[in-house]
Amino acid sequence: MSNPPHVIIIGAGSTGSATAHDLALRGLSVTVVERGEIASGTTGRNHCLLHSGGRYCVNDKEGAIECIEENLILRRIMPHALEMNDGLFVALDDEDYAFQEDFLAGCEECHIPAREIPVKQALEIEPFLNPKIKAAVQVPDGVFEPWRFCTSFLATAKKNGATIRNFTEVSDLVFQGSAVAGIQVFDHRTGKTETIGADMVVNATGSWAGIIAEMAHVNVPVAPTAGVMVTIGTRLNNMVINRMHKPHDGDIVVPVRNTSIIGTTSWRVTSPDAIEIPQDQIDKMMHAGELLIPSIKAGRQRGVMAVARPLIASANVDARDFSRTFEAFNHRKQGGAAGIITISGGKTTTARGMAEKVSDVVCAELGISVECKTKTTPLVSYRDFYN
Template sequence: MATLHTDVLVIGGGSTGVGVARDAAMRGFSTVLVDRGDLATGTTGRFHGLLHSGGRYVVKDPKAAEECIHENVILRRIAADCIEDTGGLFVSTPIDTPEYADRFVEGCRAAGIPVEEIPVAEALRREPRMNPLISRAFTVPDASVDSWKTVWACARSAQAYGSRILPYHEVLDLTVEGGAVRGALVKDRRGGEDVRIDADFVVNASGAWAGRIAAMAGCDATVLPGKGIMIAMNHRLVNTVVNRCEMPADGDIIVPIRTVSVIGTTDQKVADPDDWQIARDEVQKMMDAGENLVPGFRRARALRVWGGVRPLFQDKAEGADTRDVTRAHTLLNHRQRDGVERFLTITGGKFCTFRLMAEDTVDALCAEVGVEHACRTADEPLPDSEPGRYYWLGSRVERREPTLHEDQLICECELVSRRRLEAAMLRRETVDLDDIRRTIRLGMGPCQGGFCIYRATGILHQVEKIPGEAANRSLLDFVQERWKGVQPILYGDQLRQARLDDWIFQGILDVAHLPGGWVGAA
């Protein structure tokens, strides 16, 4: 069994964990990060992509609002390449409480969120598809943010400071000796090897799964997994983040991110963060909510639905509605709470506050080990980011234009060229096409891989020099994974697409009988 030694072991490769790894590495600690899956595949990679201004929380949860605007400003500075500066609107729709708007403005002012009321006509000029019956409109500095890109940029930065990032390494157990956590036993889920990691300090950043990890050290961390579903619509119905000016509710926001607009979200307590389903009525609720913000929403094409589980910390796990739990984050010092030293759990919070969560965590870590190193993550931009140079929607088109004739287009919907795909395959050292998807958005467009995945599979086979069966398996896993997100929203245009894709995969390619495929495996 291989053994690694490190100052800090971070468990969880979501935004918080990667943020902690980066922060700790920048302060001079040697760090190892493990995740049972790929980076950003838990809650981080499964939200709507809103970089909160904080406006959503100003009335209900002012502390969360303040954290949001504080971090909004910082992330714009350090992660511009991951952010599209869409701006945000809060609009009073016909079903909203009119009095809320004044409380909203007051709350924004108190939280330090720049807010400005604009005439309804001006709001409709900016967003012509928006409900013309809105009565008031306010601008706030909301934006959309690509969580995968952010997490990978943080990971690259952490690596540059010496971190080891180990995706697909699952914690089997924590090593507890003499009242302190001393490391963990992890399993390489791809290589099958167990690895022992000796660490001076362990940070549990496993989000909705934090309770399970804490329990391995005999500690208590009660996290309520709150499920939210989101639906991506086929194109940009709005180009500004559009929020209902109302207390947080189901389906109160449409986020324009990359090529789609995402409506979200719901909030439902679930018992197990790994076991939940998307119900038909949840989908209908989202479509109704969309119709309220953008009339005609139901006739537009829904591309995909997915869900994520928020890690909401509650000291006593009795709360009925997870929406009432604070969205601010919680840092648990297990020495103080459970008498277990060298072990912190960071949970709760939001994607937008991941950097702050990491800062608080590493501050606490420094205090525990008795060193003083200042946090620098708020000032040093992530790799490829320059302050003020935001990502913009047309950038892929722009990059593609000069190579139109020489570089074959593989994923037509998301404009992934062959060179880009091959580079991603080599960089990621993975044979899982779904990992590639999250890296370069392969197969994420309208056809959901219908036209690109068989092409990509051939290239994967060639580039990674893997057996045909392994490539087939990757293709089938991908198709199956895409189907999960399409199946609950099958109507209209996406149903037609699904039929065509099915003809391609079952009819032309006969994927059911591929060597190494479903039938062979059965």
């Protein structure tokens, strides 16, 4: 084993970036390989929602608690890369209104600060909101910008000595006996294939985790679940507007910069690469968005995007109800190859927490004990990545 131990992280999405930061901060030697641009997979095309956990506080309490904890940490470590305007959960009909009780109870149970505000005040704050809403609850949602989110983590990792190689695609794993001892990569810039040795490989490829797992002859139960989002070319809300009911298609409008993004749908896909965008899903989004903010109807549709979330599959459960929580798979302990750990599931909001968990597993496997310091370490500017 080299000293300090060398860890390779495959994938520079939110999980890989945060893990690189965590391990570099713990003093390990870190190399990140990414086949394309930073955040060019699932993280890039996400909803930009810094979850308060409100969306999951009734159905998925574990996921909700992770969200609110990480939300408050991110506000401290990357304040300049967030829009911190809170979120509103609004009840549109009687059914939603009846759900409010469960919702507030869920928020309390998950320690999500929630406050009911009078409808009149809500409409004053958000003039484009549907005037027929029956109730409004404010929670500490926020907005981040996915590429800058990842790049901030990577810039900090780089400052702490990590090497980040984008446009470097893993073509195979290198074995020593039955254990993974490195990777073989193809560098798209130079057209050269090379081998990089490692004491541990972290598979942080999200929806693509299955492909790397296959190279290691192990199995990861990731279920790529696609979602579509529609961007409106005008900013129609200051806060994140959610519909107060169980998570559903098109029940959220997230404001980012000068736009509003409506999301999202959910369907299973076989391959996570280049997902086609079905027109009916777009129409569905627009229609659902208009219920929350009627002005969306007159808005200019600026862009549409679709991508696969790396949810952890469980049998007999509908894709929408898969937990949003994450899991670190230590393949050696499951009887598979040593030297490789897969981290998947979760959300960008919880990326730091996922990184902490997988880094703990990595350190335990390598027999070192260093404390995680990411909770209190402010990140440097994303632009420092290019220094």
